[in-house]
Amino acid sequence: MSNPTIAIxxxxxxxxxYARLLVEQVPNARVLMFEAGPQLTGIAGESVRNIPDPAEKARAREMSQGPQAGAYRESLGIPAATVTEGMFTARQGTHLLDFGGAGSAHAPSFPAAAAATNVGGQGAHWTCATPSPAFSEKVPFIADDEWDGLIEEAKQLLHVHSAAFADSSVGEAIRSLLDEEFGAELPDGYGVGTLPVAGDPQPDGSVRWAGADVVLGPLIDKDSPLSKQFELRDLTLVRRVELDGHRVTGVTVEDLRTGKTSFVAADIVxxxxDAFRSPQLLWASGVRPKALGHYLTEHPVVISTVALDAEKMRRFATEQDLDAELARRAQNPADPVAAVNRIPFSEPEHPFSVQVMYSESTPFPMEPGTPYSENRWGYVNMGYGMRKHPRYEDAVTFDDNEPDYRGFPNMSIEYALTDRENAEIAEATERLRRAGKALGVFVAEPRLMPNGSSLHYQGTMRMGQTNDGASVADPWSRVWGYxxxxxxxxxxxxxxxxxxPTLMSVAIAVRGARKVAAELGSAIV
Ligand code: FAD
Known part of the structure; x- marks a missing residue:
């Protein structure tokens, strides 16, 4: 096909x-990307963590918060959401789906479900942790050698590196203590280690965090010829995917600055x-496979905070090491580079993903004078992420008769943890207690976060090997039948x-993009 248009x-x-690979691989392809939210910084899709000025950073976060963001919301004429006492609030940069006002989603069983509405999506706010899926986490019908190649390409696109903070002695001491406690139980290659993150280490020891900007790469570099094939339209809401039978013809978009609606023809859409608004858009467009919105999963999360015990830590690190760590963190107080350790998922030994983040203060205020409120060796915030096993009945569904605040069929989320998940949560909580004891003293006891807190929503457009009603997309991410x-x-x-999940989803997208490119006449052989 000559000069194909791809709408994203x-x-x-x-x-x-998709934008990057299709522009690179398909000669003369024109890629139009539509984003409902605003561009936050001069660099499209940049992580807000890179903004040094705290006021600027707060402004960028507020701009991403859709219906809950005060000044921005008012400028778009969206009526104010009612914030009621006792309701959940979203992580900065995101907004709850069930925000309690008119047009709010209904999600009492998944109350912390949230989204970001801005150029770069949640990728402008993420923590940049990029572990690879392993064992049964992987897609069963993609062969291992192909999968390894996809993950490798995904790592390059996201600027993943594994050596971050590996030279921190405090981080190493934490790893040594955890290894003493758990090492013998973990399989080779899946022991205590550092967390791979997406970002570029800088000469001064800081990290420039990766967002969609690094994935877009040359597409947003005005000096690159590839940028001529790419156009990003922010504040442009896609209202419908338009169809002629089982072929897509383009998209109907609304310019949120002018309120004008228009049709944009496309060869591929x-x-x-995101995992809620994508199925909602398909539903609104009349694309309604049985599995759409169903099999919702996320990660139940148990978290706690531990004050590091000086005596334990001094077995592996010196007071001078601690001073060096604190000096490094002081260089960038708004976003200090931290020692992030982890124990990865392994099967059957350790079906959990553990993140251990060092911090010199607790994430909550502590009364001065209370035990461990001033702890020279600092604290770790520890989280166990667990599995949710897919079930049809865990789902987001859509109501054609009730519009949401954007005029889309409103969402309701039904979700429940089963005995299987509760057993894994109990086991993880027990291990979290062991980890806490190995490192010091709990200043916040392990607690299960409300459903939706992980921000890792999966399964609502799941891919499958056959069109058996239990999946939405084929093995190359195309909606079955379209x-x-x-x-x-x-x-x-x-x-x-x-x-x-982001690295895994980028790997799946690499596979999908290669297929589209091949069918459009890829220049890559
Ligand atoms: P998103 O990044 O959500 O982007 C979707 C975009 O689509 C949004 O900008 C939205 O405005 C836009 N959109 C929606 N509907 C329409 C429409 N109709 N028309 C036009 N545009 C529309 N993941 C990890 O792997 N590791 C982490 O450490 C991690 N930490 C996180 C921390 C935070 C605080 C948050 C919020 C997320 C975190 N995540 C993490 C999740 C990660 O950010 C997501 O997995 C990732 O951003 C998903 O990418 P996406 O492109 O699929 O969707």
Whole structure:
């Protein structure tokens, strides 16, 4: 096909993966990316963690918060959401789906469900943890050698590196203590280690965190010829994917600055608008496979905070090491580079993903004078991420008769933890207690976070090997029965996972993009 047009809905890491690969691989392709939210910084899709000025950073976060963001919300004429006492609030940069006002989603069993609405999507706010899926987390019908190649390409696109903070002695001491406690129980290659993260280490020891900007790469570099093939339209809401039978013809978009609606013709449409709004858009467009919105999973999360015990830590690190760590963190107080350790998922030994983040203060205020309120050796915030096993009945559904605040069929989320998950949560909590004891003293006891807190929503457009009603997309991410309609994001993940999902979803998108490129006449052989 000559000069094909590809329309991409959503500018997060996944939409950006499609844009990058299709521009690079298909000669003369024109890629139009539509994003409902605003661009936050001069560099499209940049992580807000890179903004040095705290006021600027707060402003960028507020701009991403859709219906709950005060000044920005008012400028778009969206009526104020009612914030009621006792309701959940979202992580900065995100907004709750069930925000309690008119047009709010209904999600009492999944109350912390949240989204980001801005160029770069949640990828402008993420923590950048990029572990690889392992064992049964992987997609069972993609062969291992192909999968390894996809993960490798995904790592390059996201600028993943594993050596971050490996030279921190405090981090190493924490690893040594955890290894003493758990090492003998863990299989080779899956022991206590550092967490791979997406970002570029800088000469001064800081990290420039990766967002959709690094995935887009040359597409947003005005000096690159590839940028001529790419156009990003922010504040442009895709209202419908338009169809002629089972072929997509383009998208109907609304310019949120002017309120004008128009049709944009496209040869391929890629919907990468997150795990709730992508299925909602398909539903609104009349694309309604049985599995759409179903098999919702995330990661139940148990968290706690531990004051590091000086005596234990001094077995592996010196007071001078601690001073050096604190000096390094002081260089960038708004976003200090921390020692992040982990124990990865392994099967059957350790079906959990553990993150251990060092910090010199607790994430909550402590009364001066209370035990461990001033702890020279600092604290760790520890989280166990667990599996949610996919079930049809855990689902987001859509109501044609009740519009949400954007005029889309409103969402309701039904979700429940089963005995299987509760058993894994109990086991993880027990291990979290052991980890805490190995490192010091709990200043916040282990607690299970409300459903939706992980921000890792999966399964609502799951991929499958056959069109048996239990999946939405084929093994190359095309909606079953619609060859030129491609979907992307964590929603494609069909398995129960414990790891942070973005790297896996980028790998799945790489496979989907290669297929589209091949069919459009890829220049890559
Ligand atoms: P998103 O990044 O959510 O982007 C989707 C975009 O689509 C949004 O910008 C949205 O506005 C847009 N959109 C929606 N509907 C429409 C429409 N109709 N028209 C136009 N545009 C539309 N993951 C990890 O793997 N590791 C981590 O450490 C990690 N930490 C996180 C920390 C935080 C605070 C948050 C919020 C997320 C974190 N995540 C993490 C999750 C990670 O950010 C997501 O997995 C990733 O961003 C998903 O990419 P995406 O492109 O599929 O969707």
């Amino acid at each position: 809905v959503g500018s997060g890491p996944i939409g950006s993966t 890629v919907v990468a608008a 060859e030129n309609l491609v979907v992307g994001g964590n929603a494609l993940i069909p398995t129960a996972t414990a790891m942070n």
